[in-house]
Amino acid sequence: MPKPSQRMQYFILGAIVAGGLLYLAITFFVMPRLAERRDNLNQLAALQTKLDKARSLIRTRSLLEQQQHEAQERIFELADHIPLPVLGNYLLGMEEQINQAAHGLDVRILQVANQDIQELEGGRCQVYRVRVSAQAGFNPLLELLRNLQTQNPMCSVMELNITPNANDCERHDVVFNAAWLIWVDPAERVAWLATHQP
Known part of the structure; x- marks a missing residue:
C-alpha cells in the first residue's frame, strides 16, 4: 500500500495530467468549435441581411413592374388621343x-x-x-x-x-x-x- 505522500504525489500527478488533458481538449477541440460557430453565426447574419435585401428588392421589383405597366397603359391611353396625320395632313x-x-x-x-x-x-x-x-x-x-x-x-x-x-x-x-x-x-x-x- 502506497504511503500517504506517495498517494498525494499520484493525486497531484493525476491532477496535472487531467489539467493538461483538459487544457488540450479546450485548446484543440472546444476553442476551434467556438471560433467556427462564431464564424458561422457571422456568415449566417450576413446571409440573412443579403436575403432580406433580396426579398425587399423582389417586392420592390414587382411593385416597380406594376407601376411601369400602369404608366405604360396610361401613356398608351393618352397617346391614343394624339392624332396622327391623315394623308400627311x-x-x-x-x-x-x-x-x-x-x-x-x-x-x-x-x-x-x-x-x-x-x-x-x-x-x-x-x-x-x-x-x-x-x-x-x-x-x-x-x-x-x-x-x-x-x-x-x-x-x-x-x-x-x-x-x-x-x-x-x-x-x-x-x-x-x-x-x-x-x-x-x-x-x-x-x-x-x-x-x-x-
Whole structure:
C-alpha cells in the first residue's frame, strides 16, 4: 500500500495530467468549435441581411413592374388621343372629329381652317390649332364642346366668340379655336409607342 505522500504525489500527478488533458481538449477541440460557430453565426447574419435585401428588392421589383405597366397603359391611353396625320395632313382628321362631335346636334359647321402650330418645350409634341366657324344655339354649342372633350380629353377650345345672327335668332354665329396635341414627327415616336395599336 502506497504511503500517504506517495498517494498525494499520484493525486497531484493525476491532477496535472487531467489539467493538461483538459487544457488540450479546450485548446484543440472546444476553442476551434467556438471560433467556427462564431464564424458561422457571422456568415449566417450576413446571409440573412443579403436575403432580406433580396426579398425587399423582389417586392420592390414587382411593385416597380406594376407601376411601369400602369404608366405604360396610361401613356398608351393618352397617346391614343394624339392624332396622327391623315394623308400627311392633320386638318382632315380634325375636321372629321369636329363633324363627329356635331353629328345629331342642331349645329351647322361652316368652316374648319388651319390656324397655326405652336411649339412646346421638350421637342416631341406641338399644339395644332384649327379655327372653327359654325352656327348654333347656345345649348347645342355646349353639347358640341362637350362632345369634343369626350372624344378627346386632350382637346382644348379657346377664343370662343359668339355673336347674334341677324337672320336667325335661334342660332348664333360662333367662332372658336380648337387645339390638339400632335407629334412633331410621328415616325420618330418612342419605339414601343409606335408599335402600339389603338
